[in-house]
Amino acid sequence: MKIFVAMDDTDNLNSRGTGKLARDTAAAIMKEFHVDGITRHQLFVHEDIPFTSHNSCAVIHVEARETDDKEWLFETAKECMLNDFVEGSDPGLAVACADEVIPPLIAFGRDAQRVVLNQEKARGIAKNLGIRLEGLGGTEDGVIGTMAGLGLAKGGNDGRYLLCGGVRDMTGPADVDSLIEAGIDAVFNIHGGEVKEGRIIIEEGKSAKPCPVDGRKILFVEDIDGKYHAVKRG
Structure with a gap:
């Protein structure tokens, strides 16, 4: 409940x-x-x-x-x-x-x-x-x-999310697999494609900020010069 x-x-x-x-x-x-x-x-x-x-x-x-x-x-x-x-x-x-x-x-x-x-x-x-x-x-x-x-x-x-599993304890760049293991359900780029692997650029000293979407914890990223950068939304 x-x-x-x-x-x-x-x-x-x-x-x-x-x-x-x-x-x-x-x-x-x-x-x-x-x-x-x-x-x-x-x-x-x-x-x-x-x-x-x-x-x-x-x-x-x-x-x-x-x-x-x-x-x-x-x-x-x-x-x-x-x-x-x-x-x-x-x-x-x-x-x-x-x-x-x-x-x-x-x-x-x-x-x-x-x-x-x-x-x-x-x-x-x-x-x-x-x-x-x-x-x-x-x-x-x-x-x-x-x-x-x-x-x-x-x-x-x-x-x-201000708190989501162990995501807040991870700061700086992280692999998609590590973020999923920490509590994020999926990673999507801002154009709708799912990102299933690779390195996500997150500002040093900061943690990823997933959003609630239909009951799932979703991290949005943007492709900048071939690298995925975490996006802060909400």
Whole structure:
């Protein structure tokens, strides 16, 4: 059973980002459950929306045993977030089983990428769908991006992975076989062809950034002068 743990607006300009907090939270969750990955989702950038740098949210994908595991996951994530609360942030947290994220919430996620939304709508959807949602400080505006994250994660074709198997531990150029072994499902060039072998150029000190595509973890590459270069998308 897949359960999504979504968080948003957890940082300020001088603190670690939401991605770092999501990875730390995932580490705590991994003591009890398998974490399939963490995805980052880009939200609408607009002058009426307060954000730190890029206005993105993060979603931890957990393989749980039963529906009741949601409460443990929520309390564990909440403790991690409150222990690392940063003044000036407006964090939100939500946890939902994949089958609870139905079309209206997926549509809300898409809307959050193109229009300005409000807490009332986010909280209304959470209440109607029986999804536990909480603001954990500040204005609590993070509840908007948090609910959007659930919808975007369930959609399965948005954003990129912040954590995916052992891929983050591999930095710099890597062979396709090594990337597959580390947790990527496939490598495709931007024109649609699958790359099954060879060396992928990845910036030194950086790791590959695969994207979720129809339930698979896909790394996109671009052919530049006969060499495949990893592409950052989402």
